[in-house]
Amino acid sequence: MSLLVGKKAPYFGGTAVVGGDATALSPANAFTQISLDDYAGKWVVLFFYPLDFTFVCPTEIADFGVNYAKFQELNCEVVSVSTDSHFSHLAWRSQHPSLRNLPFPMLADFTGTTSKNYEVFKEETGYALRGLYIINPEGNLVYSVIHPESVGRNSEEILRVLAALQTGKNTPCGWTPGQATL
Secondary structure, three states, rough: OOOOOOOOOOEEEEEEEOOHHHHOOOOHHHHEEEEEHOOOEEEEEEEOOOOOOOOOHHHHHHHHHOOOHHHHHHOEEEEEEEEEOOOOOHHHHHHHOOOOOOOEEEEEOOHHHHHHHHOEEOOOOEEEEEEEEEOOOEEEHHHHHEOOOOOOOOOHHHHHHEEEEHHHOOOOOOOOOOOOOO
């Protein structure tokens, strides 16, 4: 395993679905190119999920959407990634009520390149595990966690970890913003 906290984050880039109400979007105004370079100087939460049109995935994607403003308050952008195409992302967002107004990009990784670079690509299924990475403003990985397909993540915990990382200090178990650091 060569992907370690403290090392440079692998490059990511490609076509993403962005925008407000997905039911009002069309391929002409829903797709844009994004890359790691677009987020220079910001914190980034990059999270992978297995597939569109599944059961656990929309619960956690929607949770990140609900808390997106809190991430922005911490100078952090959120990007979701799956091995589905950008067309699938748009169709799913248009169909699923809790994803229609998603405020962050859904990056298509149809070739699996980004999932492989972040070491979450599951060869036997052809999709990504639930990997999540926090990248600091200098472009370094400062946090990583991988969940199995059946276990969703909680964006409130990621916000807590992000705030702890931003202190630049040691934080004890159970630390929350506002508490003393070590």
